[in-house]
Amino acid sequence: MVSTEEKIGWSVSDMARNVAIDIPNGSYVNLGIGMPELVAGHVPEGREVIYHTENGLLGMGPAPAEGHEDPELINAGKKHVTAIPGASYFHHADSFTMIRGNHIDFCVLGAFQVSEEGDLANWSTGAPGAIPAVGGAMDLVAGDIKIYVISRHTTKEGVPKIVKQCTYPLTGKKVVDTIYTDLAIIDVMKEGLFVRELAPGVTFDYVQERTEAKLHLY
Amino acid sequence: MVSTEEKIGWSVSDMARNVAIDIPNGSYVNLGIGMPELVAGHVPEGREVIYHTENGLLGMGPAPAEGHEDPELINAGKKHVTAIPGASYFHHADSFTMIRGNHIDFCVLGAFQVSEEGDLANWSTGAPGAIPAVGGAMDLVAGDIKIYVISRHTTKEGVPKIVKQCTYPLTGKKVVDTIYTDLAIIDVMKEGLFVRELAPGVTFDYVQERTEAKLHLY
Amino acid sequence: MINKIVASPAEAVADIFDGAVVMISGFGEAGSPIELIHALIDQGAKDLTVISNNTGSGHVGLAALIAHRRVKKMICSFPRTANSKVFPELYKNGEIELELVPQGTLAERIRSGGAGIPAFYTPTSVGTPLADGKESRKFDGKTYVMERTIRADFSLVKCKAADRYGNLVYNKTARNFGPVMCMGAETAIVQAKKIVELGELDPEAVITPGIFVSKVVEVSDPAEESKLVAEDRRYPW
Amino acid sequence: MINKIVASPAEAVADIFDGAVVMISGFGEAGSPIELIHALIDQGAKDLTVISNNTGSGHVGLAALIAHRRVKKMICSFPRTANSKVFPELYKNGEIELELVPQGTLAERIRSGGAGIPAFYTPTSVGTPLADGKESRKFDGKTYVMERTIRADFSLVKCKAADRYGNLVYNKTARNFGPVMCMGAETAIVQAKKIVELGELDPEAVITPGIFVSKVVEVSDPAEESKLVAEDRRYPW
Numbered sequence: 001m002v003s004t005e006e007k008i009g010w011s012v013s014d015m016a017r018n019v020a021i022d023i024p025n026g027s028y029v030n031l032g033i034g035m036p037e038l039v040a041g042h043v044p045e046g047r048e049v050i051y052h053t054e055n056g057l058l059g060m061g062p063a064p065a066e067g068h069e070d071p072e073l074i075n076a077g078k079k080h081v082t083a084i085p086g087a088s089y090f091h092h093a094d095s096f097t098m099i100r101g102n103h104i105d106f107c108v109l110g111a112f113q114v115s116e117e118g119d120l121a122n123w124s125t126g127a128p129g130a131i132p133a134v135g136g137a138m139d140l141v142a143g144d145i146k147i148y149v150i151s152r153h154t155t156k157e158g159v160p161k162i163v164k165q166c167t168y169p170l171t172g173k174k175v176v177d178t179i180y181t182d183l184a185i186i187d188v189m190k191e192g193l194f195v196r197e198l199a200p201g202v203t204f205d206y207v208q209e210r211t212e213a214k215l216h217l218y
Numbered sequence: 219m220v221s222t223e224e225k226i227g228w229s230v231s232d233m234a235r236n237v238a239i240d241i242p243n244g245s246y247v248n249l250g251i252g253m254p255e256l257v258a259g260h261v262p263e264g265r266e267v268i269y270h271t272e273n274g275l276l277g278m279g280p281a282p283a284e285g286h287e288d289p290e291l292i293n294a295g296k297k298h299v300t301a302i303p304g305a306s307y308f309h310h311a312d313s314f315t316m317i318r319g320n321h322i323d324f325c326v327l328g329a330f331q332v333s334e335e336g337d338l339a340n341w342s343t344g345a346p347g348a349i350p351a352v353g354g355a356m357d358l359v360a361g362d363i364k365i366y367v368i369s370r371h372t373t374k375e376g377v378p379k380i381v382k383q384c385t386y387p388l389t390g391k392k393v394v395d396t397i398y399t400d401l402a403i404i405d406v407m408k409e410g411l412f413v414r415e416l417a418p419g420v421t422f423d424y425v426q427e428r429t430e431a432k433l434h435l436y
Numbered sequence: 437m438i439n440k441i442v443a444s445p446a447e448a449v450a451d452i453f454d455g456a457v458v459m460i461s462g463f464g465e466a467g468s469p470i471e472l473i474h475a476l477i478d479q480g481a482k483d484l485t486v487i488s489n490n491t492g493s494g495h496v497g498l499a500a501l502i503a504h505r506r507v508k509k510m511i512c513s514f515p516r517t518a519n520s521k522v523f524p525e526l527y528k529n530g531e532i533e534l535e536l537v538p539q540g541t542l543a544e545r546i547r548s549g550g551a552g553i554p555a556f557y558t559p560t561s562v563g564t565p566l567a568d569g570k571e572s573r574k575f576d577g578k579t580y581v582m583e584r585t586i587r588a589d590f591s592l593v594k595c596k597a598a599d600r601y602g603n604l605v606y607n608k609t610a611r612n613f614g615p616v617m618c619m620g621a622e623t624a625i626v627q628a629k630k631i632v633e634l635g636e637l638d639p640e641a642v643i644t645p646g647i648f649v650s651k652v653v654e655v656s657d658p659a660e661e662s663k664l665v666a667e668d669r670r671y672p673w
Numbered sequence: 674m675i676n677k678i679v680a681s682p683a684e685a686v687a688d689i690f691d692g693a694v695v696m697i698s699g700f701g702e703a704g705s706p707i708e709l710i711h712a713l714i715d716q717g718a719k720d721l722t723v724i725s726n727n728t729g730s731g732h733v734g735l736a737a738l739i740a741h742r743r744v745k746k747m748i749c750s751f752p753r754t755a756n757s758k759v760f761p762e763l764y765k766n767g768e769i770e771l772e773l774v775p776q777g778t779l780a781e782r783i784r785s786g787g788a789g790i791p792a793f794y795t796p797t798s799v800g801t802p803l804a805d806g807k808e809s810r811k812f813d814g815k816t817y818v819m820e821r822t823i824r825a826d827f828s829l830v831k832c833k834a835a836d837r838y839g840n841l842v843y844n845k846t847a848r849n850f851g852p853v854m855c856m857g858a859e860t861a862i863v864q865a866k867k868i869v870e871l872g873e874l875d876p877e878a879v880i881t882p883g884i885f886v887s888k889v890v891e892v893s894d895p896a897e898e899s900k901l902v903a904e905d906r907r908y909p910w
Contacts, residue, residue: 085872096540
């Protein structure tokens with residue numbers, strides 16, 4: 001465990017932009033609740049990306065202006081949203097056909113832990129007495145959708161989130177493709193975790209010290 | 219084999235009316251191709267019955283007036299039809315959800331053979347070289363939909379169609395509920411075939427002589 | 437004549453019996469048939485198994501049904517949300533059962549029941565605790581778990597408009613589980629903001645054909661759950 | 674920008690390769706994408722496996738594709754119809770394979786492929802020759818057969834209107850297999866009677882969301898198969 005009090009590395013906004021850059025024009029994207037939602041604000045000029053929310057909307061737009069909220073137009077996080085021209089509504093079985101059937105191209109999720117094999121734990125800390133709640137997390141990672149994890153590199157207490165083996169209950173095995181943290185962009189390859197890019201002023205060793213799993217350079 | 223040249227028994231129109239009487243108000247009904255289609259013309263006064271055609275229409279109406287045919291509004295027999303007010307269109311998977319999921323109440327079908335246990339053969343005579351074609355027949359009898367067979371009691375050659383065991387390939391096992399022929403209305407019960415009604419001037423023995431399976435009286 | 441319209445929510449839910457399995461539409465408050473749920477509280481049926489994506493908010497709607505100890509077991513994907521207080525408390529005290537089901541698996545188990553399909557295979561949950569005790573099987577080298585269908589005795593669903601045949605259209609993301617829950621229950625009971633004449637709904641745009649619906653009741657000014665929760669209202673009032 | 678619109682049927686079908694599995698929408702002539710099929714004949718791909726409810730009529734559309742010996746195998750529920758001459762002849766001569774599938778099973782096998790479900794159980798065909806060689810299993814005392822999904826490389830679909838995102842609406846009973854075939858193919862290619870601006874299709878009434886569609890081409894005045902058959906037209910003309 002290493003102190004992370006120094007303010008180095010990417011901001012949350014930078015992290016969201018890093019993810020957005022890796023999503024090509026024409027992609028269908030499902031954004032998880034929380035930090036993943038920020039990705040929508042960073043789509044590069046000239047690209048058109050269509051957002052899916054699993055509660056039944058393809059073509060989700062930004063939050064409505066105040067006073068224009070519709071309680072029956074919400075996203076998976078139960079926040080008010082809008083629908084873009086060219087949107088469509090559908091029921092839950094059709095919505096998860098888009099997910100389980102690999103029609104969605106990218107899914108951006110938060111994480112409690114990611115293992116060096118790409119296992120993801122993001123639905124339960126397994127704490128005794130906690131109310132388990134899974135939502136659509138396991139469906140989203142079950143197909144062949146590219147899974148991008150956006151997350152701070154460590155917990156607030158400095159505990160690594162990129163680990164040898166997840167200790168929390170799994171969402172899915174070998175499902176994560178790339179991890180976007182405040183310190184680095186890390187690809188999950190068959191041969192292990194490869195650092196593709198380091199945040200400005202961050203060294204490989206600095207990242208490795210904050211990572212339980214072994215990191216590699218390309 | 220007994221000659222059936224004498225013109226006794228119910229007409230085809232009578233047979234269709236016999237079936238229609240046994241379909242209560244509010245029923246959802248799928249009518250097979252051919253003789254079953256006639257049932258729609260005999261719904262008793264005051265009853266409302268909704269017709270399903272498996273190619274994607276609930277609320278099928280009668281044939282259109284000449285010159286008003288729409289090649290994209292047809293029934294399962296590929297004949298032009300109309301849609302009533304309150305109709306709806308849907309795709310094939312949803313259409314067979316209505317069938318396989320037992321949402322349809324009654325299905326009226328033709329038959330090559332019905333066995334004393336209610337087995338139905340109505341899709342193939344198994345003749346060598348014939349092109350097999352099943353359509354939706356096996357789906358229609360697979361659930362718990364009430365299956366009414368409407369058919370002449372024997373073939374044109376006088377060969378019984380109600381048999382001990384079907385010799386033609388089966389559409390389904392133990393699926394027929396009632397058989398409506400020109401001679402009798404016969405219920406398929408666990409204990410065997412029971413004649414519920416005889417056509418005017420037709421005796422039980424006359425029907426039995428033209429039936430390979432054993433018939434019973436209630 | 438076919439007429440599925442009933443006069444009141446009370447009449448619509450009258451037949452729900454003790455021990456029934458009841459599906460309730462909605463994703464959060466969107467699509468939650470709050471007036472039907474309140475009528476069910478008044479009606480008194482207990483020992484219910486409820487299938488719904490969440491467990492309700494505050495002390496109204498589904499949360500109120502649970503608070504009145506009418507629900508023996510919840511089958512859902514996400515039992516805790518921002519304002520859910522009732523379920524978490526009962527669950528921690530061991531006073532209510534929970535079957536946790538991934539959201540897409542829940543939707544498909546409901547649809548398959550309506551489609552006469554008793555079981556199917558899915559990749560969802562493979563390798564996770566939610567696959568524990570489930571049969572798994574490989575197809576083309578990939579592992580899947582077998583999921584059984586869920587059928588309900590009743591479903592309570594909210595929609596935008598209905599006609600006397602029970603044809604339905606929904607509003608935006610309030611559609612969510614409504615269509616599959618109409619398919620998946622023996623008796624689907626629907627509250628519609630508006631009842632329209634036969635033929636007013638475009639047959640190309642009907643989402644739930646009437647064959648899947650048993651009863652329809654007009655609730656022209658449904659309560660907004662989030663407002664009731666913000667005011668800390670408690671049903672019955 | 675996303676733009677799935679292509680300029681011609683020829684461009685739309687250009688990538689279909691020899692040996693491809695191709696789904697073709699339609700029930701009889703209703704919903705049959707005749708211009709796309711003719712473009713495929715011109716394009717020349719062969720050894721195709723075609724999944725379609727029927728086998729076409731006369732010597733146009735699917736029947737013409739078969740007549741040109743491009744189809745190795747048909748997967749369908751009803752290969753012979755009033756005016757189907759080509760398939761029966763080839764079949765009797767052993768020159769084309771046939772996999773006969775009950776119609777509802779066909780629809781569900783296609784949908785399941787699009788939904789990431791590799792197999793499911795159905796009561797359809799139990800106890801009949803079409804269940805021969807298939808795994809069967811009892812659930813709650815009733816016997817079911819296991820059916821595997823079908824996936825296609827391409828599907829050719831006809832619809833009423835489309836936009837540049839690939840959102841589709843259909844016309845009456847011409848909808849039939851279109852929606853599930855869009856779900857079930859790697860590349861869904863659609864001919865629309867009309868291409869409309871984004872936002873013109875009511876989002877509540879879109880039947881096929883664009884995510885399931887790869888290419889759209891406008892064919893504003895599609896041929897009527899039954900008229901061509903009545904005139905004994907033969908493609909190519």
